Every structure is written in structure tokens, then in C-alpha cells.
Amino acid sequence: MTDQDIMDKAKSALGERLLEITNPAPHRTFLTVGIQDLVAAMEKLKNELGFRYLVTISGVDKGDVFEILYHFGYEGGNLNVRTRVPKSPGTHLPSICSVIPGAVLYERELQDMFGIVVDNIPDPRRLVLPDDWPEGNFPLRKDWKFERPPEVIPGGKK
Amino acid sequence: MKFEIPIGPQHPALKEPISLRMTVEGEVIRDADIRLGYNHRGLEKLAEEKTWIQNIYLTERICGICSHSHATCYVQGVEKLMDIVPPKRGLYLRFLVAELERVHSHLLWLGVAGHEAGFDTFFMYTWRDREIVMDILEIISGNRVHYAINTLGGVRRDLDEGQRQHILGQLDTLRQRTEYYFKIGANEPTFVARIAGVGKLSKEMAIDLCAVGPTARASDVPRDVRRDDPYGIYDETPFEVCTADTCDVLGRVVVRVKELFQCYNLIEFMLKNLPSGEVKVKAPRRAKPGEVVSRYEAPRGENMHYIVSSGADKPERLKVRAPTLANYPATVEMLKNGFIADIPLIFAAIDPCICCAERTVETVDLRTGEESTLRFSQLRALAKERFEKNPRKGTGLWPF
Numbered sequence: 001m002t003d004q005d006i007m008d009k010a011k012s013a014l015g016e017r018l019l020e021i022t023n024p025a026p027h028r029t030f031l032t033v034g035i036q037d038l039v040a041a042m043e044k045l046k047n048e049l050g051f052r053y054l055v056t057i058s059g060v061d062k063g064d065v066f067e068i069l070y071h072f073g074y075e076g077g078n079l080n081v082r083t084r085v086p087k088s089p090g091t092h093l094p095s096i097c098s099v100i101p102g103a104v105l106y107e108r109e110l111q112d113m114f115g116i117v118v119d120n121i122p123d124p125r126r127l128v129l130p131d132d133w134p135e136g137n138f139p140l141r142k143d144w145k146f147e148r149p150p151e152v153i154p155g156g157k158k
Numbered sequence: 159m160k161f162e163i164p165i166g167p168q169h170p171a172l173k174e175p176i177s178l179r180m181t182v183e184g185e186v187i188r189d190a191d192i193r194l195g196y197n198h199r200g201l202e203k204l205a206e207e208k209t210w211i212q213n214i215y216l217t218e219r220i221c222g223i224c225s226h227s228h229a230t231c232y233v234q235g236v237e238k239l240m241d242i243v244p245p246k247r248g249l250y251l252r253f254l255v256a257e258l259e260r261v262h263s264h265l266l267w268l269g270v271a272g273h274e275a276g277f278d279t280f281f282m283y284t285w286r287d288r289e290i291v292m293d294i295l296e297i298i299s300g301n302r303v304h305y306a307i308n309t310l311g312g313v314r315r316d317l318d319e320g321q322r323q324h325i326l327g328q329l330d331t332l333r334q335r336t337e338y339y340f341k342i343g344a345n346e347p348t349f350v351a352r353i354a355g356v357g358k359l360s361k362e363m364a365i366d367l368c369a370v371g372p373t374a375r376a377s378d379v380p381r382d383v384r385r386d387d388p389y390g391i392y393d394e395t396p397f398e399v400c401t402a403d404t405c406d407v408l409g410r411v412v413v414r415v416k417e418l419f420q421c422y423n424l425i426e427f428m429l430k431n432l433p434s435g436e437v438k439v440k441a442p443r444r445a446k447p448g449e450v451v452s453r454y455e456a457p458r459g460e461n462m463h464y465i466v467s468s469g470a471d472k473p474e475r476l477k478v479r480a481p482t483l484a485n486y487p488a489t490v491e492m493l494k495n496g497f498i499a500d501i502p503l504i505f506a507a508i509d510p511c512i513c514c515a516e517r518t519v520e521t522v523d524l525r526t527g528e529e530s531t532l533r534f535s536q537l538r539a540l541a542k543e544r545f546e547k548n549p550r551k552g553t554g555l556w557p558f
Contacts, residue, residue, distance in 0.1 A: 025238065027387050028451055053381065054368050055453075056479035058464045071451060071462060075386045078451050102368030102487050113202075128195040139203050146200075 001076050003029060006049075010079075013048045017041055027077030035083050035093070042081070042099045045072070051079060057106035059114045061142045066091060066114060070103075085116065095121040113140040160188060165501060167196045172505065182498060190493040192486050205476040210236055210310060210445060213473065217463075218304050220478060223266065226259045227456035228463075228478065229308045234389060235452030235465045236310055236473075239445040246433040248312030249391050254428045255298060255307055261332070261421045262291040263457035264414045267509045268339060271411055274503045275352045280342060287335050294325050312438025322429055333422050340415045344408075353407040357492040357504035360405055369488040370481050371459020372417070373508050375401045376409035383455040397424050407507045444471050456481055458509045482508065 001009075003023050010031055011018060017040065020032040033041045045051045055071040055078070062084075070081040085091050093110070095118045096103050107118045108127035115138035118124070126133070138144060160183050167175040175196035181189040201220060205213050213236075218229040230252060237244065244252070265288040272280030292302050299305035299315060307313045342349065359369065364377035374381045382399040384392040400416035402409035447469040454461040459481030466475040485508040492504050 024448075025450070052365055052368075055460065055462050056464075056477070056484075058475075058477040060466055060475045060477075069464065071464065073381075073383070073386065073453070073460065077387050078453060080451060100368070101366050102484070105483060105486060126195070128198045130195060139200060146203075 001074065003027065003077065006077075006079060009049050010045070013044045014041055028080070029077070030080045030082060032082045032084075035085055038081075038083050039094050039096055039099065042070070042096045045079075045081070046099055050074070052100070054100050054103050054106070057103065057110060059110050059116065059140065061087075061114070061140065063087075063142075066116060068093065068110070068116075070096070091116045093118050095119060097122050112138075114138050115141065159183070163498075172502075178493075178501070178505070180493070180498070180501070185497050185499075187493050187496050187498065187501075190490045192490060194483075194486075202476055202478060205473055207472065209471050210240075210441075210443075210473065213476065214308055214310070215306065217476075217478070218306065218308075220480065222303060223263050224259060224456045224458065224461075225304045226255055226308070227454055227461050228480075229306075230256060230390075231452050231454035231456075231461045231463045232465070232476070233308045233310060234454070235450045235463050236445060237441075238450045238452070239448055239465065239467050240310065240442055241446060242311050242439055242441055244312040244439060245436045246391075247316075247435045248437040248439075250428050250432050251298075251313045251315075251317060251437060252308060253390050253392070253395075254317075254425060255295065255305055255313075257421045257424045257428070258291055258295055258298075259305075260457045261418060261425075262288050262295070263509075264418050264421075265291065267414060267457075267506075268343070268411065270506050270509075271353070271407070271503070272349070274506045275349060277349050277352075280339075280349070283335075284339065287332060290328055290332060294328060297321055297324065309438060310441035312436070314438070316437050317432070322432065326426065326429055329422055329426060333419070336415065336418045336422070340412075343411045343415055350408060353411060353503065354404070356407045356500050357496060357507055358405055359488055359492050363491050364405075364488060367487040367491060368484055369459075370484045371456070371509075372410055372413045373459065373485050373488060375399065376413045377405045378403040381460075383453045383460050387453055389452075389454065391428075395424055395427055407503055410507045444469060445473075458482060459484060 003026065006029050007021055007023060010021060014033065017033055017037040018031060019034060022030050024030065051072045051074060053073045055073045058069045058071065060067040064087055065084045066087055068083050068085065072079040072081070085093055093116050095107055097107065104121065104123055105127060107121050108123065108125070110116050111118055111124065112126055112129045160181050163180050163182055165178040165180060166172050167177045177193040177196070179191040180187050201216065205216055208216060214229055214233060217232040218225045220228045265284045269281040269284040272278065272284065295305060296302050298317060298321065299307045307315060344350070359373070359377045361378050364374050364379050369377065369379070370381065378401050380399045380401050384397070385399050397420045400413050400420060402412045445467040447467055449464070449466045452463045452465065461481060462479040464477040465473055468474040489505065489508055493501065496504060
């Protein structure tokens with residue numbers, strides 16, 4: 001599939017749901033969908049265009065919104081589905097595991113690192129952060145800074 | 159009756175800290191659960207605090223075996239952001255090191271597979287030949303593990319005619335020995351009986367669970383970034399994507415040995431068609447604002463770096479996806495309905511990252527307390543001398 005094929009097919013398959021589609025470099029296509037259409041768009045992409053290989057999911061902190069990118073691989077390049085979720089306490093994102101079962105680890109990583117709540121995720125446990133990690137600390141948010149906890153010497157300092 | 163047994167985070171069968179929880183019924187594994195994070199270093203956050211150049215050395219340290227893969231993946235993404243094109247000779251040298259790294263990683267894995275199957279002779283043979291590749295890498299870059307040959311805009315060292323001839327000569331030895339391993343790996347009855355039918359992963363499951371690299375290719379999914387989305391010089395070099403259709407550990411051995419031959423062909427092609435000229439161009443200090451997706455076929459599968467730049471001298475965001483993470487859902491599937499005794503073999507078959515030990519150059523003479531720096535040739539001479547004077551039965555003397 002050439003880049004132009006992907007652009008045309010995505011336009012016809014997604015229709016109204018497609019907010020923006022660009023092709024900034026050869027073999028790289030970026031398309032944007034709304035958060036409410038995400039799962040439906042993934043189903044269309046998988047069943048009608050044959051995108052089954054999810055490389056990873058990236059989250060980017062853009063100030064007042066989180067940008068979530070779903071990177072797909074295919075024979076001939078890479079397609080990136082972008083969606084934006086507003087940053088608020090308990091930001092919600094629908095899970096795409098019903099469409100692509102291999103996405104579960106990346107969604108768990110998003111929950112750990114950005115504090116995005118993924119709805120309907122088959123396995124909501126922590127993935128990379130330790131079990132005793134304090135609640136409400138999400139390391140990849142831009143406003144998070146690491147503060148080393150004060151060293152406590154058993155028995156006190158003399 | 160079902161039991162849950164924990165394996166790891168520290169366990170003799172595993173080479174890196176990971177926790178596997180197996181639900182077993184008798185000897186048969188019914189379910190497996192993987193818990194990660196024992197080795198999480200917060201590297202993506204750290205990358206946002208370092209400059210473009212500093213991050214080359216940071217990404218190189220993500221993995222101790224495929225160190226060149228992560229650095230190359232990062233560097234070729236940043237070069238796109240900076241709008242610079244490395245000279246042809248620089249690219250050839252960069253991917254020459256990449257293919258040599260693939261050879262050493264596959265030879266290392268073959269040894270580990272032999273070791274986990276209880277075939278330690280195979281392990282010692284393959285690791286002996288891996289030394290040839292490690293020496294070549296040291297000749298090219300000066301280092302055995304973290305080659306540090308990449309820089310923004312090309313590579314840091316050039317290759318001279320003598321080195322080129324030396325590597326071409328060594329390739330013949332490697333080819334001969336690999337043919338022998340192919341014969342053993344695919345035909346030796348005891349070895350094949352141990353690995354055939356173990357760790358089944360059907361083609362459908364491999365596609366659904368987004369498996370990558372030799373794990374996917376052994377399940378007959380011809381997925382290789384070098385062919386699917388050619389980067390660097392791979393659109394002008396001849397190679398084939400190797401697959402197997404047995405969907406088990408035997409298939410993973412066959413795929414990796416076949417890939418070794420492809421690597422030798424690629425290395426020979428690159429050395430024989432090495433263009434002349436400069437090896438690098440000067441890179442600016444800042445990158446243009448933008449985003450780039452960089453993909454790279456590491457020995458274990460696809461590496462992906464997603465880099466966002468805001469126009470500063472540091473990245474806004476660096477997302478790293480290493481191939482081992484992508485293969486975990488597939489590993490859980492492989493473990494199901496297998497035996498407890500197969501766990502190390504199946505787990506080793508996806509080639510999870512293992513740290514390599516560095517070799518020391520600063521030596522202390524224990525008897526005199528003298529510190530000295532030894533050259534590699536001296537070290538070799540010492541080893542030879544030691545071996546020749548090795549006590550034989552009946553002539554042995556207490557050395558001190």
C-alpha cells in the first residue's frame with residue numbers, strides 16, 4: 001500500500017469520524033480521531049484496512065491535554081492514530097483491547113505513567129511502577145518532579 | 159486442584175528480574191501472569207532533561223546486548239528532525255556494526271537455547287565463535303559492548319583497508335561454523351526432541367498479540383522492518399526475510415540460524431561496496447519543532463522510538479518501545495498448557511535481554527600488588543603462557 005492508498009482508504013472508511021489526516025514524511029501517515037470514535041475507528045481500521053499490528057501506544061503531555069498516539073505497522077510503513085483527551089482528575093480513555101488484544105500492556109503503562117483511567121481494560125493492575133508507589137504520582141506528566149524522600153536513619157541521627 | 163507457583167523476581171532459571179506466576183495443575187501450566195517493573199529506570203523522563211547528544215549515550219544503555227539498536231533508532235529519528243543526511247560511507251559503517259551486532263546476539267541466543275535444553279557443548283561452541291564477532295566489533299569501534307560509534311550525522315570512526323580485509327577473512331570461519339550449527343540445531347535427534355513442539359504459538363495468535371522479530375517469524379508471520387519499512391541502506395542491500403512454520407522453539411532456532419547467513423551476506427555486501435568519502439556531517443545543536451517515528455529491526459524484533467521536539471536542544475518526549483515488551487503477551491500464550499520444566503526454554507526463546515559483563519583492562523597483580531594496564535595482545539600472550547604451563551597430571555606444582 002502506498003501512502004496515497006492509505007490516505008484514500010482511511011478517508012472512505014472513517015468518513016465523518018476522521019478529523020485530520022497528514023503525510024509529513026514518506027511511509028508515515030498521521031490521522032486524528034475524536035475520543036468518542038476511537039474504538040469504532042480502530043474496528044474499521046482493523047477489519048476494512050487490515051491494520052492488526054499495533055507497535056505501541058505513546059502518551060504525550062501537551063499542557064492541558066494528553067495526546068495519545070496508536071502506532072500501527074504494515075508492509076510499507078507506519079500509520080499513527082492520534083486522539084486527544086483533556087487533562088482533568090480521572091481522565092478517561094476507552095480500551096481498545098476488544099479489537100486488538102495485544103494492546104493491554106501499553107494501556108497499563110499509560111495508566112501508570114500518566115494517570116489516565118482506561119475504561120474496560122481487561123487487566124487494570126500496575127505494570128511498571130512498584131506496588132508501594134504513592135497514589136497520585138504520575139512520572140511522565142510534565143509537572144511531576146522527583147523528590148527524594150528524606151533519609152530516615154533507624155534510631156535517629158546523633 | 160490448582161496451585162499458583164511464583165517464579166522470580168530472582169530465580170536461577172531467569173537471567174533478569176521478572177516475576178512469573180504460574181497456575182499449575184499437576185505438571186501442566188494452565189495460566190501464567192507476568193509482573194514487570196523490577197528493572198524500571200525512569201529513562202523516558204531522564205531523556206527529557208538531557209541534550210540531543212547526551213541522549214545517544216543514554217539510549218545506548220537501554221540494553222546491554224542490542225545497545226547499537228537503540229542508539230541507531232534514536233539517532234536516525236533525530237537526524238530526520240534536524241534535517242541532516244549522513245554521508246553514504248557513514249551509513250554503511252553504521253549498519254555494518256548493526257549487522258555484526260545481530261550476529262553476536264543470535265550466536266549468544268543459540269548458546270543460551272542450547273544451555274537451557276541441557277546441551278552445554280553447543281553453548282560453549284557458539285560462545286567461542288561469538289568472540290570472533292566481539293573482536294571484530296572491538297577492532298571497528300574500540301569497544302565490545304557499548305560501541306558508541308553513532309553520532310548525529312554519521313559515525314565517529316572510519317574503517318581502513320587492513321581492517322576491511324581482516325573482517326572479510328573472519329567471515330569465512332563464521333560461515334563454516336554456522337553451517338555446522340545449522341546441521342546440529344535442525345538435525346541432532348536429542349536436541350530436536352527437546353525443543354520440537356515446545357512453546358507453541360499459532361500464526362493467528364502471533365498476529366493478534368502483536369508478536370515481533372524471530373518469535374513472530376517462527377510462527378510464519380514474515381514481519382521485518384528492514385523489508386516492510388526500509389530505513390538507512392536496507393533498500394539497496396540484498397537479503398531475505400527468514401521464516402519457519404513449526405511455531406515452536408525449534409522454529410525459533412531455525413529462523414535465527416538462517417538469519418545468521420543473511421547477516422553474513424549483508425556484511426560481505428557492505429564491505430565489498432563500501433563507498434568512499436566522509437563518515438559524518440556536522441549536526442546543529444537544536445532540532446526543528448516536530449515529531450518523528452523511527453523504526454529499527456533489532457536482533458529481537460522491532461524497536462520503535464517516537465520523538466517529539468519543541469525546537470529546543472532537548473527532546474520534548476522520547477518514547478521507547480523495546481521488542482521484549484511486545485513479546486510478553488505471546489509468551490504467556492506459549493506457556494499455557496506446557497510443562498513446568500519447559501518454562502526456562504520457552505522464556506529464553508523470546509530472547510529477553512541479559513546484561514553482558516564488561517572486560518577489565520586495569521589489572522592488579524595479586525602477588526606484587528602492582529597495577530598495570532594490559533594490552534589485549536599481552537593478555538592473550540599471558541593466557542597462552544598460562545595454558546602451556548598448565549600442570550599435567552603427575553607434574554603439578556603449587557603455584558604460590
